[in-house]
Amino acid sequence: MENHTNETTPTAVRPFRFNVPEAELTELRRLINATKWPERETVADASQGVQLATMQQLARYWGTEYDWRTCEAKLNALPQFITEIDGLDIHFIHVRSKHENALPLIVTHGWPGSVIEQLKIIDPLTNPTAHGASASDAFHLVIPSMPGYGFSGKPTSTGWDPIRIARAWIVLMKRLGYTRYVAQGGDWGNAVTEQMALQKPPELLGIHTNM
Structure with a gap:
């Protein structure tokens, strides 16, 4: 079924x-921590926009607490391809x-998102018997990064x-050898999935979308 080479x-x-x-990573943290902050807002609520304290808290998290290596390890533990x-x-x-007999499923992330959003669904969908479901609930998962997102190439034209x-x-699902699948x-990703249905590839059995 697969065509990985x-x-x-x-x-x-x-x-x-x-x-x-x-x-x-060191340079990114340096740039975040070197942010020059404006004066705080003149009100005690968010009526003038995101509050200075909120932005400073966010910067502290990304500059000192966030551990990219943990995320990187999770991604590299999965079969990834280009x-x-x-x-x-x-x-x-x-x-x-x-x-x-798992059903192939292609899942498309949203904006401003990435495939990281879908990491939590991989094991329940590919290994349902470990989560209280039956083997008939299993899926083969394909989770692409949209053009310009994550590790996909950046378009050079509109x-x-x-x-x-x-x-x-x-094309991707056909290249992977799937003759029947859902999306x-x-x-x-809702817009992309709806367009897949409108293009009516014979291999596509159905779609599910959310906004």
Whole structure:
């Protein structure tokens, strides 16, 4: 079913891992901690916008508390891949269930989001018997990063609207060898998923969306 290779042809599905150089993390923290703050707002509520104390608390979290390495390890523990579609590199997570009759499902994140939002659903959907459900509830999961998001390529011209992204997702599922699948998307992913349905690929059995 899968078509993961180490080839270098444009249509190859290439394994992917990501490790941020420590120097870049250090520089990012330095820039955050060097923020020059304005005077506080003249009211005691948020009627003039996000309050200074809230922004300073947020900066402290990202500058001193957030641990990127933990997130990086979670991502790199999963099967991640890159493949070129319509001239653009598309990053995706592909986790197959141990249950052979699992239904393939492509899940599209929203804006301003990323595949990190979907990490929590991977085990319940691919391994439902470990969460009190049955093997018939299992899915093979494909979770792509939309163009310009996460580790997918950044478009250099306009035109990557939901219609074009939907077309790319249809190509992706076909490239992975899936002859029947369903799709889900929320927020901006909702628009992409609806466009997949409107394009009527014969392999797509149904969709679920949320806003």
